[in-house]
Amino acid sequence: MKKTDTGITKWLLIGISFLFIFVMLVLPLFTVITEAFRNGWAAYQEAVTDEYTVKATLLTLEATFFAVLFNTIFGLFAAWAVTKFRFRGKKILTTLIDIPVTVSPIIAGLIFVLTFGRQSAIYPILQKMDIDIVFAVPGIVLATIFVTFPFISRELIPVLEAQGTDEEEAAALMGEKWSGIFRKITFPHIKWAFLYGIVLCTARAMGEFGAVSVLSGHLRGKTNTLPLHVEILFNEFKYVPAFAVSSILVLIAIVILVIRSMIEYIGKRNGEDVR
Amino acid sequence: MYVELRDINKSFGNFKASDQVSFGIEKGSFIGLLGPSGSGKTTILRMIAGLETPDSGEILINGKVVNDIHPSKRGIGFVFQNYALFRYMTVYDNIAFGLKVQKADRKYIKERVAELISLIGLNGLEKRYPSQLSGGQRQRVAFARAIAPNPQLLLLDEPFAAIDAKVRQELRTWLRETITKLGITSIFVTHDQDEAIEVADKIIITNKGRVEQIGTPAEVYRDPQTAFTASFFGRTSFLTDYRKFKSFADMENVEQAIVRPEFVKVAKLDENIVYRASASEGIVLQTAFRGNTTELTIEVNGSTIYAHRGLNHPEIKVGEKVNVFLYRIFVTSENKAYLLENKTLSDNSVYI
Numbered sequence: 065m066k067k068t069d070t071g072i073t074k075w076l077l078i079g080i081s082f083l084f085i086f087v088m089l090v091l092p093l094f095t096v097i098t099e100a101f102r103n104g105w106a107a108y109q110e111a112v113t114d115e116y117t118v119k120a121t122l123l124t125l126e127a128t129f130f131a132v133l134f135n136t137i138f139g140l141f142a143a144w145a146v147t148k149f150r151f152r153g154k155k156i157l158t159t160l161i162d163i164p165v166t167v168s169p170i171i172a173g174l175i176f177v178l179t180f181g182r183q184s185a186i187y188p189i190l191q192k193m194d195i196d197i198v199f200a201v202p203g204i205v206l207a208t209i210f211v212t213f214p215f216i217s218r219e220l221i222p223v224l225e226a227q228g229t230d231e232e233e234a235a236a237l238m239g240e241k242w243s244g245i246f247r248k249i250t251f252p253h254i255k256w257a258f259l260y261g262i263v264l265c266t267a268r269a270m271g272e273f274g275a276v277s278v279l280s281g282h283l284r285g286k287t288n289t290l291p292l293h294v295e296i297l298f299n300e301f302k303y304v305p306a307f308a309v310s311s312i313l314v315l316i317a318i319v320i321l322v323i324r325s326m327i328e329y330i331g332k333r334n335g336e337d338v339r
Numbered sequence: 340m341y342v343e344l345r346d347i348n349k350s351f352g353n354f355k356a357s358d359q360v361s362f363g364i365e366k367g368s369f370i371g372l373l374g375p376s377g378s379g380k381t382t383i384l385r386m387i388a389g390l391e392t393p394d395s396g397e398i399l400i401n402g403k404v405v406n407d408i409h410p411s412k413r414g415i416g417f418v419f420q421n422y423a424l425f426r427y428m429t430v431y432d433n434i435a436f437g438l439k440v441q442k443a444d445r446k447y448i449k450e451r452v453a454e455l456i457s458l459i460g461l462n463g464l465e466k467r468y469p470s471q472l473s474g475g476q477r478q479r480v481a482f483a484r485a486i487a488p489n490p491q492l493l494l495l496d497e498p499f500a501a502i503d504a505k506v507r508q509e510l511r512t513w514l515r516e517t518i519t520k521l522g523i524t525s526i527f528v529t530h531d532q533d534e535a536i537e538v539a540d541k542i543i544i545t546n547k548g549r550v551e552q553i554g555t556p557a558e559v560y561r562d563p564q565t566a567f568t569a570s571f572f573g574r575t576s577f578l579t580d581y582r583k584f585k586s587f588a589d590m591e592n593v594e595q596a597i598v599r600p601e602f603v604k605v606a607k608l609d610e611n612i613v614y615r616a617s618a619s620e621g622i623v624l625q626t627a628f629r630g631n632t633t634e635l636t637i638e639v640n641g642s643t644i645y646a647h648r649g650l651n652h653p654e655i656k657v658g659e660k661v662n663v664f665l666y667r668i669f670v671t672s673e674n675k676a677y678l679l680e681n682k683t684l685s686d687n688s689v690y691i
């Protein structure tokens with residue numbers, strides 16, 4: 065690599081990367097913002113504070129919160145189980161974890177409709193217990209959880225695998241309880257991957273469209289998430305509101321990235337090995 | 340017996356990692372568990388520690404069956420092959436870990452860690468992280484961490500494998516002396532014959548999940564009982580047909596005939612040797628300077644054997660014809676090893 069350090073290759077690669085990022089990322093972002101403000105601040109404000117927009121924002125945050133919460137817990141347990149223990153069915157478990165990324169979200173949505181909808185065998189039971197899933201908030205949360213399911217465990221598994229089990233064994237031999245082992249030994253090792261997984265999971269959960277679209281039924285003010293709301297506005301040719309609502313998603317994404325950078329900055333300042 | 344294993348079996352899938360393993364260890368002794376890689380040494384160590392469960396058989400420590408006792412209650416210190424130091428903790432915290440878990444008195448922990456740090460000669464490096472230490476220093480920290488809670492039994496898995504040759508020699512002498520001084524019963528795993536012979540009180544030789552032989556270094560070296568042990572030590576060579584060499588007893592069903600360099604006398608054709616009548620003529624294929632001796636590779640009676648020649652004898656060159664006399668050989672039959680002395684040695688008439 066040394067040879068290309070000052071050569072044309074280096075600048076060519078850097079140039080292409082920048083151009084690509086500019087065209088694919090910066091330009092669209094810029095467009096979103098300019099379009100959102102095309103009719104001035106007042107129009108923007110109106111679109112953003114619209115009753116349905118606020119409800120959609122709250123629903124998106126709710127679905128995201130539950131998805132991240134559930135997948136954090138599940139992802140940790142699954143990654144821990146897969147890397148620290150030997151058991152039958154381990155291969156099946158690792159494969160299953162990956163299913164959500166390989167199945168199209170639309171299909172995932174349909175699966176849930178079939179599983180919990182009117183034609184399903186468990187529908188009567190759900191009805192008796194007064195639980196609505198399809199075309200209701202639980203369905204949206206469920207779909208979001210499903211789609212973002214692998215994000216945290218997938219980040220953790222390679223890190224845990226690379227670490228092996230020796231340190232945990234050494235601690236267990238000295239009588240440390242599993243909770244202590246996790247807190248003192250495993251967690252310090254995985255925390256940056258963990259943080260990164262949470263960020264990815266959050267971003268993906270907020271933006272989820274396909275599966276949620278199938279399960280939501282598009283009831284405005286009830287089961288509309290931000291991405292769905294954007295679509296509806298767009299289909300109704302309300303471009304300024306559509307872009308204004310999009311800008312909310314952009315804003316939340318930026319806030320998350322800033323929080324992540326801040327945590328990493330603090331980590332680095334404490335001399336930790338942030339990747 | 341302080342530690343005793345009785346008929347231990349352990350399989351991983353259909354691979355037999357331990358096959359009827361039985362042995363006993365006396366209190367205060369320093370035991371080498373020696374065998375080639377994959378022979379099941381680590382598995383044995385991990386079962387004693389309780390990190391693996393045997394499929395059948397009993398493990399006793401201090402007269403008590405410990406099969407169902409939690410690893411942390413067995414009074415064992417364990418030094419892992421790659422040390423498994425806690426990488427996010429300082430040297431101090433690593434060594435203090437076991438004591439903190441036991442909720443030992445704060446002042447005691449401080450004193451004990453300080454004592455161990457000076458024992459391992461790492462004064463001033465308490466605040467370093469494992470990644471900031473050399474291999475030898477890490478090894479010492481792993482050792483200190485294992486003995487900090489005063490275990491009755493210390494298990495070390497290939498403690499020197501990851502250390503470069505120069506430091507290794509020094510470190511094993513240090514470890515041997517330190518353990519003797521502390522008087523902890525210890526078992527260390529190694530695949531290095533020289534290492535086991537040099538430091539162990541007793542050697543347990545493992546092969547393919549079985550215990551081949553147990554004895555002092557001198558016993559297992561001089562008096563191998565099985566085919567595996569006979570060929571395991573030193574630079575051995577095999578004879579295609581030992582009967583072509585003169586003056587050895589004839590045995591039935593011999594499978595292998597094994598020669599160690601020290602069993603071989605090599606002389607130039609014009610040199611006088613005592614047992615000339617029983618020597619065979621060979622040709623030198625290779626010579627290699629080994630510092631205090633020269634190693635010769637010789638083709639004789641259709642076999643290729645290794646021999647040593649002292650530097651104060653006249654030099655032998657590649658391609659030279661030489662006289663080869665074998666003092667003794669090991670022969671094996673049905674996995675048992677037998678020593679065959681050259682009959683010339685006991686036959687007085689030859690001296691005339």
Ligand SMILES: Nc1ncnc2c1ncn2[C@@H]1O[C@H](COP(=O)(O)OP(=O)(O)O)[C@@H](O)[C@H]1O
Nearest residue numbers: 351354356374375376377378379380381382383
């Ligand atoms: N956890 C395990 N799962 C499957 N096979 C194992 C496991 N541990 C050890 N083995 C197998 O058992 C054999 C003996 O291993 P080990 O005890 O580590 O040998 P050694 O320490 O003598 O090199 C090896 O072939 C290894 O592949």
Ligand SMILES: [Mg+2]
Nearest residue numbers: 380381382496
């Ligand atoms: Mg091993």
